[in-house]
Amino acid sequence: MMFSCQNRLRSHLLLFSLLLHIAWEVGSGQVHYSLQEEARHGTFVGRIAQDLGLEVGELVSRLFRVVSKGRTDYLEVNVQNGILFVNSWIDREELCGRSPVCSIHLEVIVDKPLQVFHVEVEIKDVNDNPPVFPTKSKNLFFSESRPLDSTFPLEGASDADTGTNALLSYRLSPNEYFSLDVQTNEELSQSLSLVLRKPLDREETSRVNLLLIATDGGKPELTGTVHLLIKVLDVNDNEPVFDQSLYKVRLLENTANGTLVIKLNASDSDEGSNSEVIYSFSSDVPSTVQNKFKIDARTGEIRIKGQLDYEEAKSYEIQVIASDKGTPSMSGHCKVSLKVLDINDNAPEVFITSLSLPVREDASPGTVIALISVSDRDSGANGQVTCSLSPQGSFTLVSTFRNYYSLVLEGLLDRESVPAYELVVTARDGGTPALWAETSLSVGIYDVNDNAPVFEQPEYTVFVKENNPPGCHIFTVLASDTDALENSLVSYSLVDRQVGERLLSSYVSVHSESGKVYALQPLDHEELELLQFQVSARDAGFPPLASNVSLQVFVLDENDNAPAVLPPHAGISSVSELVSQSVAAGHVVAKIRAVDADSGYNAWLSYELQPEVGVSRSPFRVGLYTGEISTIRALEESDGPRQTLLVLVKDHGEPLLSATATVILSLVESGLSVKASSGIARQSEVVDMSKENVLGDVNVYLIIAICAVSSLLVLSLLLYVALKYSTPFRAVYSPGKPTLVCTSGMNSWSYSQKRGQRICSGDGIFKNDLMAFSPNLPSCPSSEDRSPQPELGSAPSCKQNNSPSKMSATTAEIHFSVAAAVGTGRNVKKAKEEGSTGSPGPPQKYQSDSL
Known part of the structure; x- marks a missing residue:
């Protein structure tokens, strides 16, 4: 019967371990390895780079590294060959306790470009822990009046291993009085009891020495023993008896200190002091129970002492003894199985494991900015955590693995619009009410040179008077750049071009830092009325960006040119004009033509006839603005045969400039008309021939x-x-x-x-x-x-x-x-x-x- 129970227990444990292993494999990471505990330093685990699809030769250049969630780096990767190996001693029991599944979670991070892989290394248990009893020896008291098949509970052994390595079987050293009874409940918990198979006789045998042996299911098997010294007592034939041998209690982990857990009741059929019962914890109760609970020796009430924590211990088993006051004292036993129920008393925790800042403003959507992990010590729905990001916009959270998220760029960035983002990551669990935790993340934007300098106007019009001093400042251009640092430093230069046969740089220059434009030489309105050129503004970014602005420099005229009389009346060597004495008043006899190199008002010419010395009243006048010399009356003999007129030509500038023209008029008498006519005809023919030649040349x-x-x-x-x-x-x-x-x-x-x-x-x-x-x-x-x-x-x-x-x-x-x-x-x-x-x-x- 004992062996059939053990076989059934072993099959249940194997089935349970298999189901857990299958569930763990389904939910595991991208790469899964298994490793036995206590492996030596340097033990090969796996070719992690090859399994993740990475090139071994690029591991160093891409900043390949492994991040462990725990504090101890049990595993390490050789970046030269991409092999994962054992770095330090791994004790599964120290790492995971009695958890059926024990794994080390690794984050493999490659920065260039940023990639994240999750690797799970399962630590397999080896049979390195023997079964251990609470004590090396134990004294038991049996009354000689105990009936056959009466039982006495024993404390079993514990094994720090898991699975089949922790599956214990018990045997008792051969004797004629006692046998061992092993009971397994639905929770796979074993209860040991000594069963009396032969009546005791104190006078025949006062002591019985037994050896209880516990053997685990590992290979090779490990054993543990406890020495049992049974003393046979005489008198006090009845022991206290509890209502139940096993009491089950369920309590929330936030139960207040001093709360009643259970009230035990044991009865003794004896009378007098032999029936008075005293309650106490068994000497085998671990210190964790003694620190959390207390029992009233008189009433049997068990109360909480301290604070229960589901995350610290999920259940407790309390062995209670009820002893009477008889001589010798007899006792009864029971077990209280207390299960702690989880409540949502732990807020999630947020960890930022990798952060790439600042972010370039030309980063493409999909770029990973940070890696975020969350955890919650609660279980079930209370430990299920979801993450959210605020404010919504250019960034988003992407779930990459269980409780792992990536902060990913979702839209386009513009540092000139938003230089930095203040993000808040909120982790919220599924409890009722829900608990949450927040962490702030400041994401700075790194400037790139994506804005060219901009001038205040697309074109500038500048007015400069001619004859300016060399090197004078005529205008200042100003351009601004919305970029930052050296990307916003603007320098100015001329877009050099030919101006006629000369370079633009011989006329003007621009200061590279201030943008001041200088005239390098005096400008002449008569030579250059309008100077059009461009100034370029270039920033110091890489590659540099530039923009141009047009400048129209109008050279304003000053009255610096005197009028010039055109031939034939220029100077004193003038051509003689023939005028008939019979002409009437108003007849035009000659015309003065003059030109002024200036423009506008400075080139507006007026004509004035200078009075001749000794002549009281001249018969001629000159048009004020036409320069036409005409008669103001009929000519007389007293006017003489020859008239020399001096015409003053003036402009309207400031200061006024002038020139003179000389006109010689020869008067022809009307009485000599035939002779004069023939002479004039001949002269006219000569003149006409000359004019024809001149006009012929002019036509050409x-x-x-x-x-x-x-x-x-x-x-x-x-x-x-x-x-x-x-x-x-x-x-x-x-x-x-x-x-x-x-x-x-x-x-x-x-x-x-x-x-x-x-x-x-x-x-x-x-x-x-x-x-x-x-x-x-x-x-x-x-x-x-x-x-x-x-x-x-x-x-x-x-x-x-x-x-x-x-x-x-x-x-x-x-x-x-x-x-x-x-x-x-x-x-x-x-x-x-x-x-x-x-x-x-x-x-x-x-x-x-x-x-």
Whole structure:
């Protein structure tokens, strides 16, 4: 019977261990190894790198490491060959106690790129612990009056091993009085009892020496023994008897100190002092029971002493003795089996095992930022932990294994918008009420150079007066970069281009740190009206980013050029003009043509006739703005045969500049008309021949000029389209060129060196600037055909030419020569047809701030 119970117990234990092993394998990690305890240092466990699919040669470069959850590094990995080996002595009983399954959980971390693997090493038990009895010897008292088959409970042995290694069997040394009874309950707990098989006779045998032997199921078998000394007592024939031999109690672990566990009751059929019962714990009760419980010797009440903790001990077995006061004393025994019930009294714990900070703002979604593990000492639903992350957004938690999570980047990052994230990881268990724990995690964002410098404006307009001192500061550009550290350090430079035949850097420079723009040489409005260029702002990041801004530098004109009289009336060597004495008042006899290299108000010319010494009243006058010399009365003989007129040409600048022109008029008498006519005819033929030659040359030059201007215009349009759609911004160079200006009601033309916009102005209408026209010398529009006066700063309009274009220096010279030739070739008849009376009023003052 004893052997059948042992076999049934062994089969139950084997089945239980198999089920636990299968359940553990189903829930294990990615790689599972098994290892026997007490293995020597260096013992091979497994080729962990190969089993995880990692290249052995990359373990060092990828920062391969193993992290153990416990405090002792029992296992280690050789990063040279990827072999997992035993690093220190492993005692399964010390590591896991009597747990049926014992494992060491490892985290294998590879940082480049970050990968996490979970490895489980199962520690298998070896039979290294023999069964141990609580004491080496024990004294038992049996009354000689005890009936046959009466029992006496014994304390069994304990084995620190598990499984079959802890499966104990008992045997008693051979004797004629006692046998051993082993009972196994449904909880696989064994109860030992001595059974009296032969009546005792104190007078025959007062003592019986027995040896109780416990043998475990390991290979090889280990044994433990206890010496039993049985003393046969005489008198007091009845022992106290408990209501039950086994009492079962269930208590919550938060039961208060002093709470009643159970009240025992034992009865004795004797009388007097032999029936008075005293309760006590058996001497075999372990100290953990004595520290947690107390028993009232008189009433048999067992109460809690201290605090129960499910996580410390899940159950207790208390052996209680009820002894009477007889002589000799007799005792009865019972067992109290107390099971502690778990409550949710432990909050989860959160551990951050690996953290990769700061996070680059260009990190791709899916990047692992941190590894987080959680644990809860409770059991069942109370120990099931779930994790959550707040606030929701760019990061998320991904469950990778039991109670293991990865903090993963979910969206895109922008350090300029959010420089850092304050995250809170909350772990909550499944108890009622639920307990939780929080841990804060500050995730800083590492800046990358993803923002180019930005200027305050896309384009700047700057006004600088000509003749500025070299090196003067004309403007400051400023760009800002939203990046951090060296990625936000901005330096400035010119986008160098050709300006005519010279480099842009010969005109201006920019300070690399402050962005101040300096003019390196005096600027000349007549040479360069508009200087367009770009300044580049570049940060110090890698790779560097840059942006450009356009600057338009308008060179404002100053009155630094005096008027210049055009031939044939320039200087004192002037051509003589023939004038008939019979001309009527208002007849135009000559015209002064002058040009001023300045522009605008500084180039607006006026003419004034200087009085001749000794002449009281001259018969001639000069148009204030036309330069046309005409008679103011009929000529008389007293006027003399020859008149020398000195004309003063003045501009309207500040300070005023002027030039003089000399006109010689030869008066022809009307009485000598035939002779004079023949002479004049002959002279006219010579002059006409000369004029024909000149006009022939002029026509050739005119054709060449028109072809050149047309070619340059087409080439300029093609170049403008190509530059606008294919190349960066180029500096603009605009050299000076002379143009014709319609200035008065006399419908005649004067010259100006203005390179900017010009305005065609008629009688009574004042313009802020002059308008440039082509050299075909059209007549000025009448007052009915004039367009409305444009607003200040807007482009002027004229029916003959609404969109004057800029010309190069060579084209301007040809333009100037053709205009001069055509102007000087006009005859008197043409002058009469174009002449008119009246003169316009003075022009409006030039406003430099209206450009």
